[in-house]
Amino acid sequence: QVQLVQSGAEVKKPGASVKVSCKASGYTFTGYYMHWVRQAPGQGLEWMGTINPSGGGTTYAQKLEGRVIMTRDTSTNTVNMELSSLRSEDTAVYYCARVRSTSGWLDAFDIWGQGTMVTVSS
Amino acid sequence: DIQMTQSPSSLSASVGDRVTITCRASQSISRYLNWYQQKPGKAPKLLIYIASSLQSGVPSRFSGSGSGTDFTLTISSLQPEDFATYYCHQSYSTPGTFGQGTKLEIK
Numbered sequence: 001q002v003q004l005v006q007s008g009a010e011v012k013k014p015g016a017s018v019k020v021s022c023k024a025s026g027y028t029f030t031g032y033y034m035h036w037v038r039q040a041p042g043q044g045l046e047w048m049g050t051i052n053p054s055g056g057g058t059t060y061a062q063k064l065e066g067r068v069i070m071t072r073d074t075s076t077n078t079v080n081m082e083l084s085s086l087r088s089e090d091t092a093v094y095y096c097a098r099v100r101s102t103s104g105w106l107d108a109f110d111i112w113g114q115g116t117m118v119t120v121s122s
Numbered sequence: 123d124i125q126m127t128q129s130p131s132s133l134s135a136s137v138g139d140r141v142t143i144t145c146r147a148s149q150s151i152s153r154y155l156n157w158y159q160q161k162p163g164k165a166p167k168l169l170i171y172i173a174s175s176l177q178s179g180v181p182s183r184f185s186g187s188g189s190g191t192d193f194t195l196t197i198s199s200l201q202p203e204d205f206a207t208y209y210c211h212q213s214y215s216t217p218g219t220f221g222q223g224t225k226l227e228i229k
Contacts, residue, residue, distance in 0.1 A: 035218070045158075045166065045209055045220040061217050095165055100177075106213045108156035110177065112165035 002026035004096050004113035011119045017084040020116045022096030029077040030054040033105040036070065036081045038092040039115075048094075050105045051079055059105070086120045093117050124148050124212055128221035134229040139200045143224045145193045145210035154214035157186055157195045160223075161206045169208075170195065200226075 007021040022034065036048040049060035051070040058070045064083070072079045079096060094116045097109035125148035135141050145155065153173040158166035168177045170186035173193060183198040197204055205228050210221040 044223045045211075047218045047220070050216075059216055097165075100168070100171060106154070106216065106218070108168055108171035108177075108211070108213055109158075109166075110168045110171075112167075115165055 002098075002111050004098060004111055006094075006096060006113040006116045009117040009119070011121065012086050014087055014120055014122055016086050016120075017082060018086060018118050019080055019082040020094050020096075020118070022079045022081075022113050024053075024077045024079070024098070027098075030074060031102045033099045033107070034072075034079045035097045035099070035105070035109060037095045037097055037109070039095070040089070040092040043092075046092075048081070052105070053079060083118075086118075088120050091118065091120045123217055124151060124215060124219050126210055126212055126219050126221040128208075128210055128224050130224060131222065132225040132227065134227050135200055136229045137200050137202055141197045141200055141226065143195045143208055143210075143226075145188075145195070145221050147191045147193075147212055147214075150190045151212045151214035153189045154212055155186070155188065155193045156211045156213060157184075158209045158211060159204075159206045160209065166209060202228075 005023045010018050012018050030053050035050045038046050051058045053072045067084050069082045096113040098111040099107035100110040127146045129144050155173045157170040160166040169180050169184050174186045185196050208224045
């Protein structure tokens with residue numbers, strides 16, 4: 001079945017970097033854009049950016065530009081999200097989410113990973 | 123960025139009630155509006171896309187309507203499993219912004 005499986009929880013110190021992976025299965029990996037969305041404890045959903053698994057092109061949220069890098073590995077059907085210069089406000093659950101259709105990145109998200117908790121604490 | 127505003131922020135209702143949640147965009151987004159349900163500790167689940175299309179596997183008691191700037195999600199007869207937080211999301215332009223959420227609680 002179609003699924004996204006994310007890497008496990010992380011605890012990082014302020015200023016460090018974290019890399020979260022998202023492994024796709026059950027569909028043509030290169031056919032669907034992937035997005036990253038995060039959710040701070042008790043808060044709403046925040047869009048972080050998107051990657052085209054086919055060509056690797058990316059678009060990031062302006063507030064994260066310079067700190068976030070999204071990559072993909074077509075040999076393992078995996079997308080990665082690396083966030084650097086971590087601060088306490090980055091403490092959140094991070095989700096990867098696949099778009100519903102093959103028509104582009106502007107679409108609803110029909111398949112979500114299980115989420116990865118990233119805690120930033122000294 | 124397009125701002126999405128949901129109302130109410132929270133809502134108490136009983137099993138069997140008809141419930142409506144609204145979402146307003148700060149500018150026209152045509153019909154590029156999606157609705158998600160999220161339960162505690164779980165990832166969001168897509169319910170409705172392009173304003174009124176029901177995602178496969180979602181019960182028909184869920185429906186969506188609207189266009190331009192004003193949208194609604196309606197649950198025709200609340201079931202116990204529907205108590206959750208609901209988010210709207212615009213996919214008209216980047217960044218794809220979300221509403222702040224509506225928490226639906228049992229009365």
